[in-house]
Amino acid sequence: MPQIVVGSALYPLIGNPCSSTGNPNARTPLTLRNSANGQGYSPTMTLITDGGTTSYHGLITAVQHRMSNNFSFLANYTWSKCLAVADNPGDVAGPAFEHTLNPRLDRGPCGFDVRHIFNTTMVASSHFSSLQGWKGAIVNNWQAAPLIRILSGLPLNITSGIDNSRTGIGLDRPDQLSGVPVYTGNKIQRTGANLGYISKTAFAQNQVGSYGNLGRNAFRFPSFYNIDLSVSRTFPIHEQLKFQLRMEGFNILNHPNFNAATTAFNSATFGNMTGAADPRIFQLAGKFNF
Numbered sequence: 539m540p541q542i543v544v545g546s547a548l549y550p551l552i553g554n555p556c557s558s559t560g561n562p563n564a565r566t567p568l569t570l571r572n573s574a575n576g577q578g579y580s581p582t583m584t585l586i587t588d589g590g591t592t593s594y595h596g597l598i599t600a601v602q603h604r605m606s607n608n609f610s611f612l613a614n615y616t617w618s619k620c621l622a623v624a625d626n627p628g629d630v631a632g633p634a635f636e637h638t639l640n641p642r643l644d645r646g647p648c649g650f651d652v653r654h655i656f657n658t659t660m661v662a663s664s665h666f667s668s669l670q671g672w673k674g675a676i677v678n679n680w681q682a683a684p685l686i687r688i689l690s691g692l693p694l695n696i697t698s699g700i701d702n703s704r705t706g707i708g709l710d711r712p713d714q715l716s717g718v719p720v721y722t723g724n725k726i727q728r729t730g731a732n733l734g735y736i737s738k739t740a741f742a743q744n745q746v747g748s749y750g751n752l753g754r755n756a757f758r759f760p761s762f763y764n765i766d767l768s769v770s771r772t773f774p775i776h777e778q779l780k781f782q783l784r785m786e787g788f789n790i791l792n793h794p795n796f797n798a799a800t801t802a803f804n805s806a807t808f809g810n811m812t813g814a815a816d817p818r819i820f821q822l823a824g825k826f827n828f
Contacts, residue, residue: 557747562706581706582633589641592622592648608665613658620648636709636749646754647693654690659683679772689762692797693755696736699802702744711750712741712803720757726796726811735760735799736809743803762795762815764788772827780827785820792818 557565562581596618603611623641624634625648637643664680698710714720718740726735736757744750770784789795798813 557704559701584630586630590623594620608663610661616655619653620651621645622648625649633707644754649693651693652689656688659685681770683768685766687764691758691761694757694759694799695755696752696801698744698750699804702746703749704747710744711752712744713750714752715740715742733810735811738808741803760796763793765790778828782825784823788819789816790818
């Protein structure tokens, strides 16, 4: 059983038969060292340390065709890998580690660790000097600009939802069962009853007085696919005076990009998707250039 040394004494870090969710304060090292003055010190006291580690590796590639002949093109791809013992929450307001004195138990993918990022965009304009009259009026002065963005899934962190380790911290994770598929394979819908993404049968609650065998951010949300498109037409009016009509569509395929889930194992809706990015949106705008 992991222990902490205070002076010459050894104190357990996780629960034992006399531990409960109601007495974590009484089992802190400060209380055990001096019960008169140590009372009131919580296991969730803010701990700020310089012992955290993070590593990042990445590769960026790009292909570009600058605007010429009324056409431009840009595509880029990023592969990266980020590992850390915790995600930076900004102001430190609570515990970040499952085991306060062993941050490496939480070493895993960063919360923003997107392994694959692909973007491509193009701008194409129609300016055919050979077309005059009504043909030129119909065909010329159009512009189309699609944007395609594809990302691999963000990390998804599963927790026990209850303090079985009896540490009072509340960051326990369950045990993953060997040989049981984690993902349901369901065709997830944005709304409705078919929201199950992670299978509950792939896990078991960690035993009282122990931590689970599951790592932090061990699984992934579905991949992100998005296509935006803008189409505009410029109408020459007089000399420098022009009117532009522009239509823009965001997520034009209305693809559901899920970004929130129930990750507490003790929840009745564990594994369900609970949130998604914006659905398809269109907007129309007009402006005068002079």
